[in-house]
Amino acid sequence: MPTTAPRGVGHLRGDEPFPVAARRSLADAQLRRNLGHATSTIRAKSAAVIDEVPDWQELREAGSAIKADTMARLPELLQQLETAVVAAGGTVHWAVDAVEANRIVTDLVTATGTDRVMKVKSMATQEIGLNEALEAAGIEPVETDLAELIVQLGRDKPSHILVPAIHRNRAEIREIFLREMPGVDPSLTDEPAILAAAARRHLRRTFLSTRVAISGANFAVAETGALAVVESEGNGRMCLTLPDTLITVMGIEKVIPTWADLEVFLQLLPRASTGERMNPYTSMWTGVTPGDGPQDFHLVLLDNGRSAVLADEVGRQALHCIRCSACLNVCPVYERTGGHAYGSVYPGPIGAVLSPQLTGVEDNASLPYASSLCGACFDACPVKIDIPSILVHLRAEHVTAYRSEHRLPSAEAVTMAAAAYTMDHLPMYEAAQRGSRLARFAGRRGRGLPPPLSGWTVGRDLPQPPPQTFREWWTQR
8 A cells, every 4th residue: 555755754744724824824914915916927927928829728738648648657667767867877766755765865965975965946855854854964955046045044934836935025035135144245135136146146155166966857758867957047057067966856756758748848837837938947967977067866766655646546637747836826725825824845726635645635634625616726737637626536535534533423514414404305495595694693794604603604704695585586476
């Protein structure tokens, strides 16, 4: 039986349920302004460049088909990838979970004798808590992506897959730089170009003096052993070419069958994620090339619950994700709560389906409910992941698990059963309709429900009952 991600390591589980954390985020007006401005800007840019592509829907279909084919023969493709990487001079490690992956990477870094590594932005390493594991071993990890650097210096957590510091405005970033960045100019302003220049000066020393780099991978080609990282700042390319040793940590779902398949994803990803026609930097490498680039390359293939996701015929669609974050940028729930409320490194709609499956639904039971089921995420997804259907599927799993562990039904289950019985008996239904007109006098500001049903209306308004039902209107005519 496939196992889920272990507890006590990594960043897939929050400290509190989503409704509790979301309520605190909703009270932060500055956070909501930052999120609203950033997501609306990205949405507009993305929509404009997608409209330029006449075969966008065909590209989405192709991406979805490639991912479905990959998941159907994942073991075969991973073995093919391993063979190709080893043939190109690399070393492949298999990590069943976050604990094993952290141990492998820490041992590899320690063996080089260095006490500092530079990192390319990587969701996989955030997922397993690699920075914390390295620091515990006396190794300093330095994030080189600007947004990740802001998060690291601010002792913060990422709140967006693509833009980890989306919840910060430039004035807040300036304060972080002045407080945490060694040697920064005290007259630093909050102009974006000035802030970027300060980060560039800070990172230059790291690029030129660090012998080990750690990266993730956006894609890995099974037939050639080539890996690809796409980014927009050039820091990733510096990390991938300057050090002596390169360690890549990659979720097993990132493999694709052939080189030609990259063509599809390199068109889908930039337009859906950043609203660009192509990524400013697309770096690809295959094993080791004597005299050019890192001379020691290690690929860590990470499971950490992915086999459990793959075993679910409905939920496995979540493994199709190419981490573009398009679903976050259109989600009304994410736009109001931000990423921290989800408690996982994977926020937004894709996080609401991926995190509970990686950890087991009961460890993230509130996340499948963190959605209005409006379907905007499905429309925006470049590989057509049916996120609303997976959310409903996971909610059903949670209800089934609750029933198996509790002898008494929940208050919600009793209420729904009573509602079903009432709707099935006309006199009772008509009496309930008449009674509902009185509810507006009993609840919160005339819109809620009295206890014990008040929990249902904590996060939503109760619709006002009409003054006259259709049957009453019809009878009068």
